[in-house]
Amino acid sequence: MNKIVEESGDQKILIVDDTPANIDVLDLFLEKEGYKISIAQSGESALDLAARISPDLILLDVMMPGIDGFETCLSLKSSEKTKDIPIIFITARNEPADIVKGFSVGGVDYITKPFSQEEVCARIYLHLKLKTLMADLEAKNKKLAELNDLKNKFLGMASHDLRNPISTIQGFSKIMLDHGDTLAEVDKREFLQSIHKVSNDMLTLLGDLLNISTIESGNLDLQIQPDSLVKLVEERVRMYQVMAERKNIATHLDIEEIADFSFDANRISQVIDNLLSNAIKFSPPGKDIYIWLGKNKGQAKFSVRDQGPGISPEDQDKLFKHFQKLKARPTADESSHGLGLAIAKKMVEAHEGKITVESHSGSGATFSFEIPLDR
Numbered sequence: 001m002n003k004i005v006e007e008s009g010d011q012k013i014l015i016v017d018d019t020p021a022n023i024d025v026l027d028l029f030l031e032k033e034g035y036k037i038s039i040a041q042s043g044e045s046a047l048d049l050a051a052r053i054s055p056d057l058i059l060l061d062v063m064m065p066g067i068d069g070f071e072t073c074l075s076l077k078s079s080e081k082t083k084d085i086p087i088i089f090i091t092a093r094n095e096p097a098d099i100v101k102g103f104s105v106g107g108v109d110y111i112t113k114p115f116s117q118e119e120v121c122a123r124i125y126l127h128l129k130l131k132t133l134m135a136d137l138e139a140k141n142k143k144l145a146e147l148n149d150l151k152n153k154f155l156g157m158a159s160h161d162l163r164n165p166i167s168t169i170q171g172f173s174k175i176m177l178d179h180g181d182t183l184a185e186v187d188k189r190e191f192l193q194s195i196h197k198v199s200n201d202m203l204t205l206l207g208d209l210l211n212i213s214t215i216e217s218g219n220l221d222l223q224i225q226p227d228s229l230v231k232l233v234e235e236r237v238r239m240y241q242v243m244a245e246r247k248n249i250a251t252h253l254d255i256e257e258i259a260d261f262s263f264d265a266n267r268i269s270q271v272i273d274n275l276l277s278n279a280i281k282f283s284p285p286g287k288d289i290y291i292w293l294g295k296n297k298g299q300a301k302f303s304v305r306d307q308g309p310g311i312s313p314e315d316q317d318k319l320f321k322h323f324q325k326l327k328a329r330p331t332a333d334e335s336s337h338g339l340g341l342a343i344a345k346k347m348v349e350a351h352e353g354k355i356t357v358e359s360h361s362g363s364g365a366t367f368s369f370e371i372p373l374d375r
């Protein structure tokens with residue numbers, strides 16, 4: 001008489017009882033309530049079936065041949081697959097010792113025979129509701145733990161990565177204040193350039209930390225409106241050509257015509273900036289960077305291909321996660337905090353798009369993102 005329901009969607013209840021009459025009664029009025037019912041007629045069958053179908057709740061008879069309900073419950077609670085399934089005992093015995101034993105082996109409730117439909121349905125509803133609430137609470141606790149860990153990493157990064165540039169600014173500015181009148185112009189300029197560089201690094205880091213904080217708190221609001229991705233790419237490339245020229249890196253831009261469409265120009269600008277700056281940071285002097293914008297199956301696609309050291313498969317798995325330090329390092333001691341690609345990924349996904357990388361160690365890397373032309 002075993003009955004197995006494996007489809008997902010509706011809540012599944014496993015009835016474990018060796019008496020066909022009891023099974024028929026429970027099966028009849030629980031199916032009317034919309035539950036998917038599976039049936040096992042022994043403890044051994046119940047263990048196999050529960051592991052296979054992962055029911056939302058188990059109605060378990062106490063008195064059965066072979067292993068009884070208490071032993072079956074202990075086995076279910078000792079298995080990683082089934083330990084969180086609520087188990088309600090069904091029995092004709094209502095002695096306090098039996099009830100206490102049922103709770104001690106992991107049961108959540110008792111239903112006594114003969115069955116009352118209203119009582120059975122009410123108890124099942126209650127425990128399924130409790131299970132859902134517990135799952136929600138666990139998910140929220142996990143998210144809170146992740147956010148707390150992220151906060152601690154923020155604080156650690158801020159204290160570590162901001163200390164050095166602040167010390168640089170403080171040191172060079174003190175030298176200029178104390179000895180500015182006697183310093184050579186070339187030394188003054190060098191100090192000012194250093195102060196300017198580390199100030200920019202600090203602003204970049206603070207911007208990244210604020211962006212990650214906004215994203216992880218769920219407050220990333222997009223300002224979607226018609227705009228020109230072509231003009232945006234041209235503008236950002238012009239800005240980064242200055243940085244590229246300082247490293248004797250040539251940029252090659254190839255743009256296909258794309259009509260204006262709706263996207264958040266500020267957020268996509270941040271994504272483009274990240275990909276361009278990374279390509280320049282990780283390219284040796286004298287190399288080339290190839291930038292392309294076009295259409296691909298209803299998507300606007302932007303890609304940047306560099307001639308840097310490439311990215312190993314191990315590092316590719318880390319690329320779009322927070323605070324990842326990769327084996328490849330910037331070629332001119334530029335700063336890299338391990339946040340930019342994680343932010344870029346979130347911003348592209350907020351546009352219902354995707355960001356990808358293609359690379360092999362020693363042969364450069366191509367970073368691309370796509371966003372839909374018609375949202």
